[in-house]
Amino acid sequence: MPPFDETRFRLPRGVRxxxxxxxxxxxxVALAEGQRLGHGGDSMSSPAAxxxxxxxxxxxxxxRRRYPVAVGWFTVVGTGAYYVLSAVDGPLVLVPIVALYAIAAxxxxxxxxxxxxxxxxxVGAGTLVAKSDVTxxxxxxLTGWLVAVVALGGVRHSRVAYAEEEARLRATEERLRIAREVHDVVGHNISMINVQAGAALHRLKKDPAQAEEALGAxxxxxxxxxxxxxxxxxVLRQVDEEAPTAPAPGLARADELAASARLSGLRVRIERTGAERSLSAPVDLAAYRIVQESLTNAARHSGGGHVTIRLAYGDEGLTLAIEDDGRGAAARPAVVGGGSGIVGMTERARALGGELTAxxxxxxxxxxxxxxxxxxxxEPMERRD
Incomplete structure (x- = not known):
């Protein structure tokens, strides 16, 4: 038996x-009218109308999609006129009901x-005046049906509005995430390039070997x-590109961050305590970015020479502390006061249910x-040497 192809049995949408x-x-309605005429009914005053x-x-x-309200009123009035002229209780009332649902939706x-x-x-007035068999x-x-149709349309509108709002929130969160990634990646690397370029210029004549090392970095x-x-x-363009071959950002690359910071003149030491664990991707990335941004700030603003990175693996979470011996808050007013570095790190920690202070x-x-x-x-893992 050939496989079932869903694309061949799609229901029509839109104008179709x-x-x-x-x-x-x-x-x-035409079949009902034809059946009445076939039985010789003559209670209709104007068949053509x-x-x-x-x-x-x-x-x-x-x-109805271009002029929903106008079409709704037209179908209501036209259906009423039809039932006045015709003796057939046909299903034409479905049309205004559909229009009502669409307007409410x-x-x-x-x-x-x-x-x-x-x-x-x-309908009520027509029943009283004409004394028809409508009780x-x-x-x-009929009132219950109409109330139900309008209510269902309202529920549909609420669900669509909720879905659109949720999609907008997801898009906003994604833009913020991408903005943090761009800031952390580009900001850190450009800042380190700036510091290393200054160090290379300073050492070019005194120590050409170290200057060459800084230029290589x-x-x-x-x-x-x-x-x-x-x-x-x-990712923003949503195109298919070659997958990156470099390791994903995480604490496994903390030594690379330390080595890059050392080329800018900082002396960086990493201290690990507790049983190291294989972290989930979001936690590992957040920890990496926090260390990265802290080293960038230390290189640009602290004016110190030593930075200590402490990684403590506890029973329920990871604790990080990045300390420098610079001039404290006085050396970095832009970062603490209104910069996006500390704010971005705080948002990363809070998004994972953690906290960050600086x-x-x-x-x-x-x-x-x-x-x-x-x-x-x-899962605990073996300690690195």
Whole structure:
């Protein structure tokens, strides 16, 4: 048996769905009219007018997406006129019901309620005046149907609005995430390139070997910046690009960050305590970015010479502390006051249910402390030498 192909059995949408509905209702009403004429009924005062109303009311569905309220009122009035001229209790009432649902689903609750009320009042008045066989129970049931249709349309509108708002929030969160990534990646690398370039110029005559080493680090850092920037822009463009071959950012690359900072003149030491664990990707990336941004700030603003990175693996979370012996908060007013570096690190920690503080140390210098919960069960791993 050939496999089932869903694409061959898709229901029509948009104008096609309206056309199918219009034709279907017209066929049903036409069959009812034809059956009445076949039995020799003569209670219809104007057969031609009835058939014209049938075609006009059904055909109006084709314009309901462009003029929903106007089409709704037209179908309500046209259907009422049809039932006055015809003795057939056909299914033409489906057309204004569909129009009511569409208007309510688009948020036009006042117009939908007004049309529903007009239909109920019209049917009730027609029953009293013409003394037809439509009973009060039938009017009550019609009222219940109309209330249910308008309510369902309102629920549909609320669900669509909620989904759109959720999509906007996700898009905003994604833009903020990308902005943090661009700031952390490009900002760190460009800052280190700037510091290393200054160090190379300073040592060019006194120590050409160290100057050459700093220039090599600048070349490697600029290449890494371009690679990560292309990867980020590739995500924004949503194009298929070659997957990056470099290791994903994480604490496994903390030694690389320390080595890069040392080329700018800082003496960096990493201290690890507790049983090291394999962290989840979000926690590992956040820890890496916090260390990266802290080293960037230390190189640019602290004016110190020593930085200590403390990584403490606890039972429930990872604790980081990046301390320098610089001039504390006085050397970095832009970072603490309104810069995006500390703010970005704080947002990363809070997004994972953690916390981050930054400020001057009592004994001098500046410290960034962060606590990141593991979130999921992290397996202990062997300590690195």
């Amino acid at each position: 769905a309206d056309a199918v509905l219009a034709v279907g209702v017209f066929v049903l 009835s058939w014209l109303l049938m075609m006009a009311v059904c055909g109006a569905l084709l314009c 688009q948020g036009g609750m006042q117009a939908a309620i007004a049309m529903a009320a007009a239909m109920v009042i019209g 009060g129970t039938a009017v009550f049931m 600048i070349k490697a850092g600029s290449r890494e910046t371009l690679r990560e920037l292309r990867a980020t822009l590739g 400020g001057p140390r009592a004994e001098g210098g500046f410290v960034v402390r962060a606590r990141l919960p593991y979130g999921i069960t992290a």
